Amino acid sequence: MKALHVEQLMKNYGNRPVLNGLNLTINEGELFGFVGRNGAGKSTFIHIITGLIKKSSGQFGAFGQTEASMNEIKKIIGVMPDASTMYSHLRAADFLKYMAQLKNASSDSTKIQSLLESVGLKDEGRKKIASFSFGMKKKLSLAQALLGDPKLLFLDEPTSGLDPESAKEIQALIKGLNEEGKTILLTSHNLNEIEKLCHRMAILHQGRVERVGSLEELQKEANRRVTLNVSYVSAEPITENWLHEVIPELTIQQLTEKEMLLETDTIERVPHLTSSLVKFGASVYGVTPKTLTLEDIFFQESDDKDTGTEQKDTRL
Ligand SMILES: Nc1ncnc2c1ncn2[C@@H]1O[C@H](COP(=O)(O)OP(=O)(O)OP(=O)(O)O)[C@@H](O)[C@H]1O
Numbered sequence: 001m002k003a004l005h006v007e008q009l010m011k012n013y014g015n016r017p018v019l020n021g022l023n024l025t026i027n028e029g030e031l032f033g034f035v036g037r038n039g040a041g042k043s044t045f046i047h048i049i050t051g052l053i054k055k056s057s058g059q060f061g062a063f064g065q066t067e068a069s070m071n072e073i074k075k076i077i078g079v080m081p082d083a084s085t086m087y088s089h090l091r092a093a094d095f096l097k098y099m100a101q102l103k104n105a106s107s108d109s110t111k112i113q114s115l116l117e118s119v120g121l122k123d124e125g126r127k128k129i130a131s132f133s134f135g136m137k138k139k140l141s142l143a144q145a146l147l148g149d150p151k152l153l154f155l156d157e158p159t160s161g162l163d164p165e166s167a168k169e170i171q172a173l174i175k176g177l178n179e180e181g182k183t184i185l186l187t188s189h190n191l192n193e194i195e196k197l198c199h200r201m202a203i204l205h206q207g208r209v210e211r212v213g214s215l216e217e218l219q220k221e222a223n224r225r226v227t228l229n230v231s232y233v234s235a236e237p238i239t240e241n242w243l244h245e246v247i248p249e250l251t252i253q254q255l256t257e258k259e260m261l262l263e264t265d266t267i268e269r270v271p272h273l274t275s276s277l278v279k280f281g282a283s284v285y286g287v288t289p290k291t292l293t294l295e296d297i298f299f300q301e302s303d304d305k306d307t308g309t310e311q312k313d314t315r316l
Pocket residue numbers: 013018036037038039040041042043044045
C-alpha cells in the first residue's frame with residue numbers, strides 16, 4: 001500500500017515557487033530519506049502534508065485517504081516537532097499528556113509512561129523539560145510524534161545539533177520504530193545518516209524530486225564515470241604522459257608516491273591498465289573502484305542542474 005502519494009505539488013510564496021511540481025510515492029513500511037539544500041523546500045513539504053500550511057496546487061493522499069479527509073490524514077501522521085519549542089516549565093510526562101489531549105490521543109498515564117520508556121526516558125517523566133539536555137529534548141519530541149500511534153512519521157532533522165553518541169541513539173530509535181512497522185520520512189543534512197538508515201531516498205532540488213531510489217539505484221544512475229584507487233610501487237616514476245598513452249581520456253590525481261586516483265569512462269579499462277602497469281615494471285597492490293556515496297550523488301545532481309549541463313565533468 002502507498003503510505004504517501006504526492007502529485008504535482010506546488011507551493012508559491014508570492015511569485016516565487018518553492019515546490020514546483022513535486023511528485024513522490026512512499027510505500028508502507030519504508031524508511032524514506034528526503035534530502036536537499038537549505039531552503040530546498042523540505043519543511044514546506046512536510047508542513048503542507050501535515051496540514052500546517054496550504055499548498056498552491058497539486059494533490060496528495062496518505063494510506064488511502066485523500067486531502068478531502070484531512071482530519072483522517074492528521075490522525076495517520078505523527079510529526080516530530082522542533083525540540084527547542086517545547087514548554088520547558090512542564091514535566092516531561094505532563095507535557096506529553098497535554099499534547100496527547102490536544103491531539104485527541106490517549107493521555108492515559110500508563111500509555112505516557114510506555115511512550116517515555118520507548119524513547120529511553122523511562123525515569124525522566126517527572127523531571128522538568130528545562131533540566132533536559134538537548135538530546136533528551138529530541139527524544140521527548142520523538143515521543144510526542146508517537147502520540148496516537150500514527151502509521152506515518154515525519155522526522156525533520158531529528159539528529160541535527162546532537163553529539164555523535166546522542167545522534168546514534170536517536171538513529172537506533174528511528175530504526176527500531178521502522179522495524180516495528182512505522183513508515184518514516186526522514187530529512188537530514190547528514191547524508192551518511194540517510195545512506196545508512198533509509199531504504200529509499202529522494203533528492204529535492206529547485207522544488208522537484210530530481211532523483212529517487214535506493215542507494216544502489218541512485219549509484220547506478222549516477223555512476224557515469226569510474227574512479228579507481230590504484231596502489232602500487234614503482235622504481236621508475238609513473239608520469240601523467242605515460243598514463244595518457246595507456247588510456248588517453250584518463251584523469252589523474254596522485255595521492256601519495258604509492259597511490260593515485262584515476263578516473264575513466266568504464267570499468268572495462270581496468271585489465272589493460274593493470275597489465276600496462278605491470279609491463280612498465282610496477283608492482284600493483286590494488287585497483288579498487290570507488291563506490292559513489294549519497295554525498296557524491298547529491299553534489300553531482302545539484303552541480304549538473306546549477307551549471308545547466310547535462311553531464312557533470314567529474315574530472316579530479
Ligand atoms: N512563510 C514564508 N514566506 C516566504 N517564504 C518562505 C516562507 N516559509 C519558507 N519560505 C521560503 O521557502 C523556501 C523553502 O524553505 P524550507 O524551510 O521549506 O526549506 P528546507 O528545505 O526545509 O530548508 P532547511 O534545510 O534549511 O530546513 C526558503 O527559501 C524559505 O525562505
